Amino acid sequence: MSRKHHPSGLERLVQACEAGRDLPAILGIACRAVAEELGSENVAAYALSEDGAALVLACGDGPDQLDPHPHTEPFTLGGDHYLPMVSARRVLGCIVASDPVRPSTTSARLIAGVAAQAVETSRLWQAAGAGAGTMDLLTSLPNHRGFADGASRELARAKRTGSVASVAVIDLDGFSAFNEVNGHQAGDSLLLTAAHCFSEGVRPYDTVCRLGDDEFGLVLAGMAAPAAASLLSRLVEAFATSTDGVTASGGVAAFPGDGATLAELQRLATGSLYWAQRGGGGRVVAYDPEIVEALSARERADQLERDTYQRTMRALEAAGGRSATARAVADYAGFLAAELGLTPERADRLRLAAFVFDTTTPNGEPAERSRLAARVAANAMDAEAAEWLLAPAGALDSPIESRIIGVAAAFCDAGGHTGSAGAGRALAGLWGAPDRFDPVVVRALESLLADSVPDVVTR
Numbered sequence: 457m458s459r460k461h462h463p464s465g466l467e468r469l470v471q472a473c474e475a476g477r478d479l480p481a482i483l484g485i486a487c488r489a490v491a492e493e494l495g496s497e498n499v500a501a502y503a504l505s506e507d508g509a510a511l512v513l514a515c516g517d518g519p520d521q522l523d524p525h526p527h528t529e530p531f532t533l534g535g536d537h538y539l540p541m542v543s544a545r546r547v548l549g550c551i552v553a554s555d556p557v558r559p560s561t562t563s564a565r566l567i568a569g570v571a572a573q574a575v576e577t578s579r580l581w582q583a584a585g586a587g588a589g590t591m592d593l594l595t596s597l598p599n600h601r602g603f604a605d606g607a608s609r610e611l612a613r614a615k616r617t618g619s620v621a622s623v624a625v626i627d628l629d630g631f632s633a634f635n636e637v638n639g640h641q642a643g644d645s646l647l648l649t650a651a652h653c654f655s656e657g658v659r660p661y662d663t664v665c666r667l668g669d670d671e672f673g674l675v676l677a678g679m680a681a682p683a684a685a686s687l688l689s690r691l692v693e694a695f696a697t698s699t700d701g702v703t704a705s706g707g708v709a710a711f712p713g714d715g716a717t718l719a720e721l722q723r724l725a726t727g728s729l730y731w732a733q734r735g736g737g738g739r740v741v742a743y744d745p746e747i748v749e750a751l752s753a754r755e756r757a758d759q760l761e762r763d764t765y766q767r768t769m770r771a772l773e774a775a776g777g778r779s780a781t782a783r784a785v786a787d788y789a790g791f792l793a794a795e796l797g798l799t800p801e802r803a804d805r806l807r808l809a810a811f812v813f814d815t816t817t818p819n820g821e822p823a824e825r826s827r828l829a830a831r832v833a834a835n836a837m838d839a840e841a842a843e844w845l846l847a848p849a850g851a852l853d854s855p856i857e858s859r860i861i862g863v864a865a866a867f868c869d870a871g872g873h874t875g876s877a878g879a880g881r882a883l884a885g886l887w888g889a890p891d892r893f894d895p896v897v898v899r900a901l902e903s904l905l906a907d908s909v910p911d912v913v914t915r
Contacts, residue, residue: 465489471719495557541572595651603665622684623721629737631670681710703738784873786811
């Protein structure tokens with residue numbers, strides 16, 4: 457007889473995030489998980505106030521407010537152990553464990569990291585407004601929140617009636633590489649094709665959602681795992697036929713045989729999906745404990761962290777702004793960062809700062825434009841990103857990030873992202889103003905264009 461698996465605190469926290477639980481519930485789970493990990497009887501969670509002036513009690517027992525701190529690493533003060541909640545080097549809050557019995561662990565730091573992502577996601581969706589909460593902007597399919605709502609209703613109905621249901625996930629194979637080669641506009645077209653194939657191939661009462669960048673979720677009412685896997689195979693085949701061979705992979709888990717909750721079914725379906733991709737992709741795997749290795753809590757925590765950048769971009773787009781040009785500015789800033797030797801992590805932060813700059817302040821006098829964008833970046837990102845936007849783009853003593861954003865924004869404002877003719881004119885304009893734009897960055901852009909960087913005109 458197999459021993460019943462009791463999920464760890466980290467597993468419960470990741471499941472809550474995947475299930476779309478609200479922020480207070482997620483922070484409560486995070487506090488209990490840290491208490492178990494460190495052997496502390498009292499753990500509290502604090503979130504940074506909107507003005508950044510204080511850490512405000514969000515869960516547990518403790519002072520109503522704490523002074524904000526700059527630490528991104530765990531530290532001990534007065535017998536209390538502090539686990540900063542850090543996302544992209546921004547301290548968004550802190551978990552405080554009083555008189556811990558055991559020293560801090562890697563798992564405790566992961567718990568704080570996942571909690572930070574939950575805080576960031578909650579704030580961004582609040583900024584985006586209620587209308588953006590359940591609908592994906594590109595495909596017009598329900599998003600991960602709509603998926604959670606629809607799946608919860610279907611599982612509740614299956615429990616009442618004693619019927620079955622399946623949860624499935626589909627991922628486009630090699631989507632990141634496709635974007636790199638063909639550009640984001642082609643990537644968006646591919647996503648629209650996938651949305652059409654998947655939604656047209658199911659029954660009217662099934663649910664098809666876009667969960668993330670290139671991941672889709674399905675809720676299949678009254679369908680056991682074998683039938684669901686067969687349906688998914690037809691959807692994947694239809695997609696490959698419609699795209700001249702671009703493939704997709706899928707994973708399936710069924711209620712009640714594989715799991716009783718959405719979080720558990722989605723975890724097992726995602727594990728099955730990754731198993732399918734390990735086998736070369738272009739196929740569908742139904743969960744079977746004998747052959748499928750479900751993703752561990754740490755693997756899923758890492759996956760959530762990797763998705764943070766993309767979720768941030770989507771939520772900022774939902775909040776309003778001229779997303780097409782702003783995404784182009786962000787992409788060119790990323791290309792230039794890589795060309796000039798910045799680390800991938802720093803390049804991602806630079807892309808987000810460039811996106812914030814062009815989304816929030818597309819027009820206006822340059823100095824005022826920078827001040828407004830820096831104010832947004834200070835709230836959405838961190839003080840360093842705000843400094844990038846405040847520093848003069850053409851000054852050689854400005855941070856390299858400032859000079860890159862200045863060149864990328866001016867290039868796209870002049871229509872350089874719209875095709876080869878526009879790129880030539882925009883580049884000539886940059887060379888004609890050496891006092892405003894760093895020639896080193898302009899030369900890097902010229903090198904990129906000579907290497908035929910794909911157009912990054914986006915929706």
